[in-house]
Amino acid sequence: MIQALQGLRGIALVLATSIAAEIGAFRRFANPKGLRGLIPIESSSGDTKCLLHYHLL
Numbered sequence: 001m002i003q004a005l006q007g008l009r010g011i012a013l014v015l016a017t018s019i020a021a022e023i024g025a026f027r028r029f030a031n032p033k034g035l036r037g038l039i040p041i042e043s044s045s046g047d048t049k050c051l052l053h054y055h056l057l
Contacts, residue, residue, distance in 0.1 A: 001026070015040075015051070022054040 005016035018040075041052045 018051050019054065 001020050002013070002016045005011050005019055006013060011019070040054055043050045043052055
């Protein structure tokens with residue numbers, strides 16, 4: 001699953017791993033519309049960025 005996510009533009013290993021960990025099994029979504037509103041929540045200060053979690057709207 002992580003390699004498939006990395007195939008999307010702008011998603012590298014750390015982000016792909018975070019998405020996979022947060023979502024778990026993509027099968028639980030009946031269709032891709034279930035992923036709408038998925039936004040990353042991060043904490044950043046200067047050059048340091050830390051991905052905290054994802055939030056579903």
